[in-house]
Amino acid sequence: MxxxxxxxxxxxxxxxxxxxxxxxxxxxxxxxxxxxxxxxxxxxxxxxxxxxxxxxxxxxxxxxxxxWPSIPDIEPSELPPCPFCEGPPSITVQSFELRGPVYRQAFYGCAGVDIDAYVFCHACGAQGPQYENVIFHEVDYLSAEVEAARLWIERSAKHRDLYDGSAADGLTIYPRRGNRA
Structure with missing residues (x-):
C-alpha cells in the first residue's frame, strides 16, 4: 500500500x-x-x-x-521466584495500543509506543507491579525491562517490616491460642 x-x-x-x-x-x-x-x-x-x-x-x-542512543551497562540481577508457588519469573513488555507483546527493536516510530512492562510467574500467572512508559528506541525498551525487574525484586520485601512485626507479636501462627473454643 x-x-x-x-x-x-x-x-x-x-x-x-x-x-x-x-x-x-x-x-x-x-x-x-x-x-x-x-x-x-x-x-x-x-x-x-x-x-x-x-x-x-x-x-x-x-x-x-x-x-546514537547508547545501551547502558546493565548489572545482571537474579529475579526471585514467585512468592505464591515458587515458579519461574518471566519479564514481558505489552502494549494495549498494539494489543499484544512489544518486541525489542531499534526504533518504535516518532510517536513511540505506550507500554506496560512487568514480571509474571510462568507457572501460576501471578503478576508483579507494572512499569508504564512510552518507548522510542531500543534503549527505552531495555530500561523498561530493567525497571520491571526492579519492581519485582522490591515487591517481595516491600512490606517485610509489617510481617516481622506481626511475627514478633505471634500474629502469624495459626490457630492462635486465644482463638480456640
Missing amino acids: NKILNLLLPRFLTEEVALHDNGDHLVIVCPMTEVKPGERFHAVATMRVFNLFGRTLLPRMVSGPWP
Missing part, C-alpha cells in the same frame, strides 16, 4: 533516519524503521522530504542530529 501511495500521491514525509560519520560529514544510511536490533550508527536525525512519484525531493533536517 505504501508503494502505491509513494508513486501516486505527492506528499511531505517526516521520519527519523540513522546517520553515519564518514569523516567529513554525516551521511544518511537508512530510515530508523529499517535498523535492526543491535545495529549501531553515529547519530539520529529527523528529516522532512517531499515525495513525488517515489522520488525524494527537497530533503531538510528538521531536528538533530543527536548522538
Whole structure:
C-alpha cells in the first residue's frame, strides 16, 4: 500500500533516519524503521522530504542530529521466584495500543509506543507491579525491562517490616491460642 501511495500521491514525509560519520560529514544510511536490533550508527536525525512519484525531493533536517542512543551497562540481577508457588519469573513488555507483546527493536516510530512492562510467574500467572512508559528506541525498551525487574525484586520485601512485626507479636501462627473454643 505504501508503494502505491509513494508513486501516486505527492506528499511531505517526516521520519527519523540513522546517520553515519564518514569523516567529513554525516551521511544518511537508512530510515530508523529499517535498523535492526543491535545495529549501531553515529547519530539520529529527523528529516522532512517531499515525495513525488517515489522520488525524494527537497530533503531538510528538521531536528538533530543527536548522538546514537547508547545501551547502558546493565548489572545482571537474579529475579526471585514467585512468592505464591515458587515458579519461574518471566519479564514481558505489552502494549494495549498494539494489543499484544512489544518486541525489542531499534526504533518504535516518532510517536513511540505506550507500554506496560512487568514480571509474571510462568507457572501460576501471578503478576508483579507494572512499569508504564512510552518507548522510542531500543534503549527505552531495555530500561523498561530493567525497571520491571526492579519492581519485582522490591515487591517481595516491600512490606517485610509489617510481617516481622506481626511475627514478633505471634500474629502469624495459626490457630492462635486465644482463638480456640
